[in-house]
Amino acid sequence: MLAVGAVILCALPIVGLAWRAPWSSLFTQLGRPGVRTALWLSLVCSVAATALSIALGLPLAWILARFEFPGRRVLRALAVLPMVLPPVVGGLALLTVFGRRGMVGQLLFDWFGVTIPYTIAAAILAEAFVAMPFFVVTAEAGLRSVDRRFEEAARTLGASRRRTFLRVTVPLVRPSLIAGAVLCWARALGEFGATITFAGNSPHTDTMPLQIFLTFQQDPGGALVLSLVLIAVSLVVLIALRERWLGSVR
Amino acid sequence: MTGLVHHATGRGEAPVAKAFGIVAMALLVAGACASAPTPGPIVADPTASRSGDCEPAAGAATLPAKTAVHGTVRVLAAASLTGAFAELADAFEATYPGARVATSFGASSDLVARIHQGAPADVLATADTETMDLAADPPDGSRGDVATPVTLTCNTMMIITARGNPLHITSLADLARPDVRFALCAEPVPCGRLGRQVLHDAGVDARPVGSEANVKAVVAKVIAGEVDAGIVYVTDARVARPRASSVAIPAQNNVVTTYPIAVARDADNATAARAFVTFATGPTGRSILRSYGFGPH
Numbered sequence: 049m050l051a052v053g054a055v056i057l058c059a060l061p062i063v064g065l066a067w068r069a070p071w072s073s074l075f076t077q078l079g080r081p082g083v084r085t086a087l088w089l090s091l092v093c094s095v096a097a098t099a100l101s102i103a104l105g106l107p108l109a110w111i112l113a114r115f116e117f118p119g120r121r122v123l124r125a126l127a128v129l130p131m132v133l134p135p136v137v138g139g140l141a142l143l144t145v146f147g148r149r150g151m152v153g154q155l156l157f158d159w160f161g162v163t164i165p166y167t168i169a170a171a172i173l174a175e176a177f178v179a180m181p182f183f184v185v186t187a188e189a190g191l192r193s194v195d196r197r198f199e200e201a202a203r204t205l206g207a208s209r210r211r212t213f214l215r216v217t218v219p220l221v222r223p224s225l226i227a228g229a230v231l232c233w234a235r236a237l238g239e240f241g242a243t244i245t246f247a248g249n250s251p252h253t254d255t256m257p258l259q260i261f262l263t264f265q266q267d268p269g270g271a272l273v274l275s276l277v278l279i280a281v282s283l284v285v286l287i288a289l290r291e292r293w294l295g296s297v298r
Numbered sequence: 299m300t301g302l303v304h305h306a307t308g309r310g311e312a313p314v315a316k317a318f319g320i321v322a323m324a325l326l327v328a329g330a331c332a333s334a335p336t337p338g339p340i341v342a343d344p345t346a347s348r349s350g351d352c353e354p355a356a357g358a359a360t361l362p363a364k365t366a367v368h369g370t371v372r373v374l375a376a377a378s379l380t381g382a383f384a385e386l387a388d389a390f391e392a393t394y395p396g397a398r399v400a401t402s403f404g405a406s407s408d409l410v411a412r413i414h415q416g417a418p419a420d421v422l423a424t425a426d427t428e429t430m431d432l433a434a435d436p437p438d439g440s441r442g443d444v445a446t447p448v449t450l451t452c453n454t455m456m457i458i459t460a461r462g463n464p465l466h467i468t469s470l471a472d473l474a475r476p477d478v479r480f481a482l483c484a485e486p487v488p489c490g491r492l493g494r495q496v497l498h499d500a501g502v503d504a505r506p507v508g509s510e511a512n513v514k515a516v517v518a519k520v521i522a523g524e525v526d527a528g529i530v531y532v533t534d535a536r537v538a539r540p541r542a543s544s545v546a547i548p549a550q551n552n553v554v555t556t557y558p559i560a561v562a563r564d565a566d567n568a569t570a571a572r573a574f575v576t577f578a579t580g581p582t583g584r585s586i587l588r589s590y591g592f593g594p595h
Binding site: 166244266 | 405407408410411414415438479481484485486487506507508509510511519522523524525
């Protein structure tokens with residue numbers, strides 16, 4: 049019976065949203081200039097944030113998975129903290145560092161006249177901050193489960209550390225890496241709190257979630273249509289992921 | 299007073315009653331105002347003498363008896379009313395010990411959208427009549443979410459800059475300078491529409507770097523130093539001092555926006571809601587609003 053409650057809690061709002069959405073105006077809505085930029089911006093930012101997360105997160109995941117050192121638990125806790133942190137707090141934290149009066153931001157502004165908030169870089173940073181842990185956690189789990197004998201064999205056969213990692217380890221953990229990247233991307237796509245706090249509302253930072261928030265004030269129906277687009281994207285990703293990479297749960 | 303800006307963008311509830319003194323003081327001020335009306339107010343909008351309908355007519359409605367009002371009255375109000383309505387709520391609770399005011403502040407457009415989606419509310423106060431009209435007569439043709447609105451007060455716009463105005467911004471035209479980064483409210487929000495109108499009327503072609511969700515967010519970004527300037531209400535500029543400096547916009551380029559207030563159609567506590575509207579548009583409400591810089595200038 050409680051399971052029914054769970055289904056109602058999770059699925060009913062989605063059904064309600066689809067029910068209320070003005071389907072007839074779907075294409076008009078998608079054609080609005082603000083919406084197209086938002087969609088495009090969302091795609092660019094989420095992909096860039098995922099790339100950043102992989103570039104920085106993979107080495108971190110590797111260290112966490114392979115090395116025993118004092119403070120590893122603390123490091124892991126710090127690395128996954130954004131997963132449980134309210135995004136708005138993450139946004140404020142980013143402002144204190146990368147804002148124009150922030151530790152790093154101040155230097156960037158004084159030396160190069162560069163300001164990060166209100167730029168696409170801010171939106172990407174905010175999304176990466178929130179989404180990277182999803183990649184790190186999944187990649188670390190994958191790296192831990194690798195049979196290390198393959199790596200040792202490669203090393204014995206004379207492959208360098210780097211070559212072993214790229215040609216043996218990465219192919220072995222590929223399913224985890226892809227799953228982590230997709231989860232990370234999906235989280236980045238939906239990012240709202242850190243983005244609005246750190247990046248602010250501007251033509252360069254209004255991703256779909258921010259656009260939905262603003263559209264809701266003017267045109268609730270339009271906001272529902274935009275939400276449907278994000279739901280569709282998320283569902284497609286989730287279903288594909290389940291089938292192909294996360295293994296069958298049935 | 300300035301401390302109140304801190305919960306500006308949140309939806310905090312007003313602290314439970316404390317201020318009998320405020321009421322007493324407010325009544326004194328109200329008395330003084332009534333006997334000596336402000337001579338020759340500067341009308342900021344040259345096209346219409348709006349100072350007349352800028353504030354409610356004095357002494358029109360009578361307040362219900364002390365014991366007739368009880369329970370919680372949920373007030374949704376424009377972000378710019380944050381400080382004034384927190385004080386007003388205290389004064390109301392002091393007058394009606396059985397009543398409690400739960401305030402919720404946000405962009406007027408957001409409040410209207412929330413009421414339309416069925417958010418519980420007894421009273422709605424917005425920063426312009428256009429947004430209130432959307433609640434009174436929803437564009438989707440459904441029944442109005444509020445009863446007939448009445449005029450609460452009015453407000454005009456002002457430029458705020460970083461503390462001490464380091465970039466020497468002296469006019470709207472300075473906002474178009476390439477070295478000046480400024481923020482407005484987002485377009486659906488009244489202060490966003492008004493800010494853009496002010497720039498347009500002055501013939502200034504300046505693009506904001508940011509369009510914030512409500513007026514308090516613009517103030518916050520200026521104080522935090524993320525932008526150099528912003529166009530906000532005179533009342534917000536006042537609350538932001540001394541953490542931000544302000545630059546007046548000449549009357550011929552400025553706009554006056556009228557704040558309406560209305561009882562929600564589905565108000566659970568209609569008696570208290572009506573009492574709150576009468577109270578807010580009465581002498582106490584007017585003097586509190588004036589003390590925050592609302593009303594004719």
